[in-house]
Amino acid sequence: MTFHSLFQRMAGASTEAELKYLLMDNLNQYFGVQRWGIYLADRENDLISCDVKGVSDRFVERYQQIGQSVDPVLKYVQEYHAPAHEELVLPKGTWKQSQLYQRCCIEYDHEHIMTGPIIGNGQLIGTINFARIGITPAFDVQDLSNLSAVCMHLSACLTNLRFQAVPIENPYFKLLTTREIQIANLVAQGLTNVEIGKELWISQNTVKQALKRMFRKLEVSSRTAMIAKLKS
Template sequence: METFIKASLQSLFQTIAQTQTKAELHQAFMMEVGQYFAAKRRSLYFLDQLPSINDSSPLMLKKALSLDHNPVLRYLVQKHAAVHDEVILPPGVWQTICPRADHGHVMVGPIISQGQLVGGIAVTRHRQDPKFTAENLADLNALCLHVSTRLAVLQTQPAPIQFKDDCLTPREAQIAKLVAQGMTNKEIGAELWITENSVKQALKRMFRKLKVSSRAEMVAQLVS
């Protein structure tokens, strides 16, 4: 049983490492998280995407996002650490705070960027299901660390280039993207497993097609 749990956790780590966008984390990663923790509900959220709270907001939503009403959320915001309800509350008290049956047990963990809380991972179980354990909490902490690290990497990567012109061949498009990343002809050749001279000749053809005379001019014309 222990080997299976470790393999499953490693699989989640690999899924995180392979994601390219926040959307991919939502689509692929969170389904696996729900299964891993045997959760009734699961969510990955970012604070800048949460709905704004106003007078017309549902009362349940107001309470869920209120630091005064929700001690689990308050702990997450103050400590930047994963927590489940029975870490900070006596058994059964959480159910009096949140009466929803499918939120009978709740566990949340932080997503951190540059020292700031930017989001979280939340999983819940039905009140009749087993409560979350210390091992669950440790696993969620590990997953949050991997998600935070992956997001930091994604934020430093150049945005994918969107071409205005479709006159380039697939190989020329690859070269153009690498040029936009600041690579030299030698580096591009090594990346694409072609000679430096092949890169030079390809760039000459691309310059003629686009009627430009420099790498910077080519990139400026291609990037939307």
């Protein structure tokens, strides 16, 4: 599959879940990576969902606890909203002396890393992360260019899907966030918390807590009452 055909398929995705599965099943072949993932965050930059291949939940937890705060590549992406790899942001030959490598990547054989931004409404709402393991070449300018194109299309597709999911005619929707409106729409379709979590790339517990907040805002006590109020 060429990049052009990938972008066409991304544009044709009808849900966030479909978009996610398409990318997670194909990204490695374009970038020669053994480990990759898509991370989404909330407005406070706290992780709300992640989908990864080639790494364990233990690595994700370790990165969140230790690696994220000392990740120079992520800091570049956060500041400039542009893709970066370790050789772009660190002095030549210093990657393996960095805190990120010593405290996190060395244990999992991440020899080279690259990260790209997912943007929504001018804000960083997530990242695409890659790692090459073992004796592999570092990422280069072409990799950065390709990742920039993927991130641009993913950001646009996510924005479009979320915009389509937001109704504006009912004033009660003004009490809810965009994510809460997405959850409400899926509840109205009869999806369970587990199914909603898979659709929006979030955990079942995140869905449960969001519903509690939504009930309080709308002054209802059940899913049925919530949907009735939003449809009134």
